[in-house]
Amino acid sequence: MPITDATKKQIAQQRRLYFKICxxxxxxxxxxxxxxxxxxxHHMRAKNRTLGAKK
Structure with missing residues (x-):
């Protein structure tokens, strides 16, 4: 079920895309x-946020 509310969608994107991975x-x-x-x-990277289909 897609999220239609813009504020809730922005919060969900922040949680899913903005973090670091060790x-x-x-x-x-x-x-x-x-x-x-x-x-x-101390060796960490930002999560890859590229959009599109995986190859």
Whole structure:
């Protein structure tokens, strides 16, 4: 069921797309995080936010 309310859709996109992923353990972290919450590594990347179909 698609979300029609613009505000709710924006909140959902923020939750689904804006976070960092740890290279070492793969856990999700807050976008402002400097260290991983799980393994305390500094080696993290932002989630890939490209739109479109997977190849």
């Amino acid at each position: 290279f070492r353990c793969g856990s999700k972290n807050h976008i402002d995080a400097v260290r991983c919450r799980k393994c305390h590594s």
